[in-house]
Amino acid sequence: MEQVWDVEGTRMATVDFGGVRKEVCLAYVPDVQVGDYTIVHVGFALTKLDEASALETLELFKSVGLLDEELNVNVDTR
C-alpha cells in the first residue's frame, strides 16, 4: 500500500498490485499503514496480510516430510 487520503470521511489508498496501481477503499481496515500488504476485493481492502504468519506457513511447508526423512522411515512416494 502506497498512499493514503480521505474522501468525505472515508479512507482511500493507492495499492500497488505488482506494478498496476489501483485506488482502494480502506473503510474495513482501520489499522493498515503505508507499506502493509492487504488483500483487496472489488476495490475494498478486506484485511491486512499477516506477514509473520505468511513466513511461518512457508517454514511449515519446508519442514513437511523432514521428520520422516530424519527418522529414516521407508516411504513409498509413488
Added chain:
Amino acid sequence: MKYLDEFGDADLARKLLDDIAETTTQPWALMEVCGGQTHTIIRNGIDQLLPDEVELIHGPGCPVCVTPLETIDRALAIAARPDVIFCSFGDMIRVPGSTDDLLCIKSRGGDIRIVYSPLDAVRIAQQNPEKQVVFFGVGFETTAPANAMTVKLAKQQNLANFSLLVSHVLVPPAIRAIMDSPTSRVQGFLAAGHVCTVMGLSEYEPLVEQYQVPIVATGFEPLDVLEGIRRVVTQLEAGRAELDNAYPRAVTPEGNPVAQGVVREVFETCDRSWRGIGMIPQSGWRLNADYADFDAERRFDVLDIMTTESSLCRSGEVLQGLLKPNQCAAFGKECTPRSPLGAPMVSSEGACAAYYQFRRLEVTA
C-alpha cells in the same frame, strides 16, 4: 509479487504432494467450494498430480454461475431502459439470460458499463444526475461488504438516482445443502479463504459437528490449495472431523468485524434460488427495510419477471459436483466461452471455463 510467488514454489509443492501421497491409504472425495480455487487446481494440474485416491469435486462457489436466471432476466429488463446506466462486473456481461445477455442489450444501444468496483458505479451516478444508475451486486460474503458500503454511502449522500440489483449468496447454507443431498459424496471441504477473511470461522463449527466433516479454510495459490487438501486428507485418514485454518495470513477466527457490522446494517438473510441447484433456505442476503429505497427490483418493478431454466445445459450437475465439465456432451462443442450455454462456461471462476481454458478438451462420456 511478494507473498504470491512464494506460494507457487514448485519444490515445496512437490513436498506437499509427496506428503499427501504418503498419508493417503484409501479413496477420499473433497470439495473445493470456491471457483477461484477450481481455477488454481485446473491451471496447475493439481487434480492430476494428486494420488488417484484423492478426488476433487468442484463446488458451487462461482457467484456469476449461481445467480438465478430470473435475476439475469430482471437485469436485462432494467438495462434495456433508455433512462438507465447499468453497471456490472465484467464476467456478468455475457451470462446468458432466457433470450439475451447484457452484451446484446449493449449492442442494441443500452448503456452498459463494466466497472471494477461498486464505488465506480456511485461515481457514475454522481456524474449523471439525469440518469438512473444501477449496479448489479452479485457475489458471496467476500463481495457483500463492498456492496453494503456502497449503498450506505449512497444513502448518506442522498444519491436518489443510484440503486442496487442484489443477489448475494452465502457459503455455509450451501455446504449444508450439499451435505443434506442424498447424492452427495463429499467427505471434506476446502472452505473459501476470502469468505472466511470477512466472516471468520465460527459459522463452520456447527457444520463440522453436525455432519462430522472436516472443513479447512484454504487460500488460492497452488501451495495454499495443496496445504488445504493435505490437512483434510490427514484428518480423514485419522478419522477426525475438525475445523482448521490453512490460510492464517488472511483468515482470523473472528474475521473482519467492521465489515460484518456494515453488512448486518444493510442486508438481511433471505431464501435464495441458486441457478442450476434450486432454492436453498436462508442462503442469501437482500437489502433490509432501511435500504429498500435502493433496491432496483422494487424501483423498476421487475419482481413479476419469473423464468425457469432450460434443460439443455447440465451446469446444475456441474455446480453440485455430480458431473465434471468435460463429461457434458455439449462441452467444447455447442458450448464454448465464445457461445456459452451456461454461466460456468462464461465466468472467470466457472468450472467449465477452467476446463476449457486449460485444455481439458477430451470428452470422457
